[in-house]
Amino acid sequence: MNEPINSRQLLLQKIKNKTACIGIIGLGYVGLPLALRFLEAGFPVLGLDIDKRKTSMLMSGESYIGHISAAPIGRAAHEHRFEAVTDFSMARKADALILCVPTPLNSHREPDLSYVVGSLENILPYLRPGQLVSLESTTYPGTTDEELQPRIEQAGLVLGRDIFLVYSPEREDPGNPNFRTQSIPKICGGATQACLEVGMALYSQVIDHVIPASSTRTAEAVKLMENIFRSVNIALVNELKVAFMKMDIDIFEVIRAASTKPFGYMPFFPGPGLGGHCIPIDPFYLTWKAREYEVVTRFIELAGEINTAMPYFVVQRAADVLNEHGKAVKGSRILILGLAYKADVDDDRESPTYRIMSLLEQKGANVDYNDPHVPEIRPNREYPHYVGRRSSNISSHYDLIVLCTAHKQYREIDPAALNAPLLDTRGFFPDLPGRIYRG
Secondary structure (H helix, E strand, O other): OOOOOOHHHHHHHHHHOOOOOEEEEOOOOOHHHHHHHHHHOOOOEEEEOOOHHHHHHHHOOOOOOOOOOOHHHHHHHHOOOEEEEOOHHHHHHOOEEEEOOOOOEOOOOOEOOHHHHHHHHHHHHHOOOOEEEEEOOOOOOOHHHHHHHHHHHHOOOOEOOOEEEEEOOOOOOOOOOOOOHHHOOEEEEEOOHHHHHHHHHHHHOOOOOEEEEOOHHHHHHHHHHHHHHHHHHHHHHHHHHHHHHHOOOOHHHHHHHHOOOOOOOOOOOOOOOOOOOOOOOHHHHHHHHHHHOOOOOHHHHHHHHHHHHHHHHHHHHHHHHHHHOOOOOOOOEEEEEOOOOOOOOOOOOOOHHHHHHHHHHHOOOEEEEEOOOOOEOOOOOOOHHHOOOEOOOOOOOOOEEEEOOOOHHHHHOOHHHOOOOEEEOOOOOOOOOOOEEEO
16 A cells, blocks of 8 residues: 655645746845746746736836846746735645845944845744745844744644755846856755755756755854855955055956966956945855854954945045035035946945935035936935935936946946046046046
């Protein structure tokens, strides 16, 4: 007599034949590309988000992220393979629930897990045996087994038997044409060996290369290490930029020359500060957790101090350039080129441009911004007073123009034709003495 099929076997069977319904919680820069990938692979997808505007746009075949086409989602919705809702009771319909929600810092630079915990508590009443729960949000080691696991177990569900809990950090790079969700290798750690087996089975259906981690804590640490590596190295070149500028040496020329070494060197580039949801935030998740173990993470904290100080350096450079042209910051008209945190995308999360604009305005400047990817400033947590401000045209009636984001559209600008000096924080424009200034 055959043994009855258990929850794990049934879920693995659904994953294998692609009948498992995939629930994506949080339809932003991480969740939406992941939803598209699962749809592309042939899975039915349920999108869950607290923002009704997003769910309505998706069901109408529209996209709210510049580099992501909504056409595939529109087709899937028409074919009844995709649904985006704000009703979290629909979570009971999903066989896999993947959390792709923000993990910001609070005002004290401490982890804010309210979105993660809130999302889990929203779906908790609707969890059932035979589901996978995966957290993709970047966080400190221990989050999955300290925050998610106890809540799931308190609901009466047994990990590895009823529910399969994994941590698999996102590795999206918005706007990067060389990598897609499918081709970026993915880490997966499970709360139990059975959890890992199910998580690996699911992600292997849509990702070319999935790497198992020995635990959820290890997988969480992997993501932090990746981002801390970048933060520390960016801080290094930002510090070198300031030092070399004092010596009348162009940091960007130095980097280009150093990059000719075929071993033992990897180029990082300075800028006006750090932006995006990962690099300015994630390192502080580890510094906070390390304090619990009485460890002081000096490199991480120093890198954070250097990178956080860069907008102040840019503002001082702006004052120096204006002064060289016989003008003060107060009363000057300044145009900022680029509000997005990186080139050729519309992602303005944690963009240092906001801080630079705010600091210049505090000094009495009249500041406009131009960004072809961000025609209007959307709601954000840190600078709500900027919401609704619109992108201005590039014209010759400014006293200073400051390039903060190297959008390819700015290649069309002829600095010699502008009436104002241009402060270039990215090494974007070729040197033009008396017209282009590094900052």
